[in-house]
Amino acid sequence: MKAKVHITLKNGVLDPQGKAVEHALHGLGFPEVAGVRQGKYIEVDLPKQKDKAQAKADVEKMCKSLLANTVIENFSVEVVD
Amino acid sequence: MRAGVIVFPGSNCDRDIAVALEQSTGKPTTMIWHQDTDLPSDLDLIAVPGGFSYGDYLRCGAMAAHSPIMREVKRRADQGTRVLAVCNGFQVITEAGLLPGVLMRNKDLRFICRDVHLKVEDSQSAFTAKYKVGDVIRVPIAHAEGNYFADAEILKELESEGRVAFRYCNDEGEVTDAANPNGSRNNIAGIFNKSRTVLGMMPHPERLADKKLGGNDGRAMFDALVETLA
Numbered sequence: 001m002k003a004k005v006h007i008t009l010k011n012g013v014l015d016p017q018g019k020a021v022e023h024a025l026h027g028l029g030f031p032e033v034a035g036v037r038q039g040k041y042i043e044v045d046l047p048k049q050k051d052k053a054q055a056k057a058d059v060e061k062m063c064k065s066l067l068a069n070t071v072i073e074n075f076s077v078e079v080v081d
Numbered sequence: 082m083r084a085g086v087i088v089f090p091g092s093n094c095d096r097d098i099a100v101a102l103e104q105s106t107g108k109p110t111t112m113i114w115h116q117d118t119d120l121p122s123d124l125d126l127i128a129v130p131g132g133f134s135y136g137d138y139l140r141c142g143a144m145a146a147h148s149p150i151m152r153e154v155k156r157r158a159d160q161g162t163r164v165l166a167v168c169n170g171f172q173v174i175t176e177a178g179l180l181p182g183v184l185m186r187n188k189d190l191r192f193i194c195r196d197v198h199l200k201v202e203d204s205q206s207a208f209t210a211k212y213k214v215g216d217v218i219r220v221p222i223a224h225a226e227g228n229y230f231a232d233a234e235i236l237k238e239l240e241s242e243g244r245v246a247f248r249y250c251n252d253e254g255e256v257t258d259a260a261n262p263n264g265s266r267n268n269i270a271g272i273f274n275k276s277r278t279v280l281g282m283m284p285h286p287e288r289l290a291d292k293k294l295g296g297n298d299g300r301a302m303f304d305a306l307v308e309t310l311a
Binding site: 013014016017020065066067069071072 | 139140143144147176181182183185186187188189190228230231232264
């Protein structure tokens with residue numbers, strides 16, 4: 001089983017990297033871009049885990065303790081076979 | 082005063098802070114490896130130094146915050162042992178939950194290495210007893226992630242409890258946007274925990290603690306610690 005984790009900045013938290021990417025896209029001729037937010041994508045392999053619900057619970061715990069900083073970041077976990 | 086410095090893989094200001102501490106204490110400083118699980122029983126001060134612990138992987142300080150030694154650092158901090166965390170050390174202890182908030186990427190995305198001016202906001206702690214409120218000191222910063230962020234509720238708590246230790250200011254002591262190098266909320270350069278026994282700050286007092294280095298405004302912090310904790 002594999003967990004796909006998306007980590008994004010919370011609304012209201014300034015994202016200077018996303019802003020810089022947004023400006024660069026404008027410069028490249030994409031004026032329609034109204035905003036860019038940058039985040040992280042993490043894959044966690046769990047080959048021995050057979051229980052999908054348990055895998056999700058475990059990875060959510062991993063997010064809270066290490067993978068995300070919940071002061072500024074949100075996370076979402078999707079478990080796939 | 083007996084001081085110990087925590088050393089993570091990637092720490093690079095550990096020796097600088099040891100030299101600054103020894104200048105004031107006149108005693109050798111104990112270097113403590115991050116894999117250790119115990120601290121010397123008679124430590125009065127734990128320094129968490131600057132650097133790039135674990136290569137800044139994931140988030141600055143995130144991996145170091147879960148090092149074996151950090152459990153013991155947290156336990157001692159809870160018992161009132163003073164903790165001075167500088168630069169990456171500040172990032173480590175916020176990640177470890179010893180101080181609120183987080184250090185984000187600098188507003189202009191650049192690594193900034195230069196002297197800045199700080200306005201002293203407190204003179205009641207063991208760290209700041211030799212400064213006066215309103216003093217303007219010159220200390221270097223050297224970071225890419227020093228943009229202090231906390232939500233409105235935490236900021237209100239820090240401000241109302243007088244837990245902001247230092248703010249970025251100009252050489253006149255005016256706290257302005259122009260004098261804010263990294264976008265920190267309320268120009269915050271350093272904060273205390275509730276009991277003012279833990280100080281986290283982005284600027285490096287140890288780098289200007291000797292006139293031979295071009296200034297010694299940082300020295301008063303180490304002298305104050307020795308005077309208070311001796």
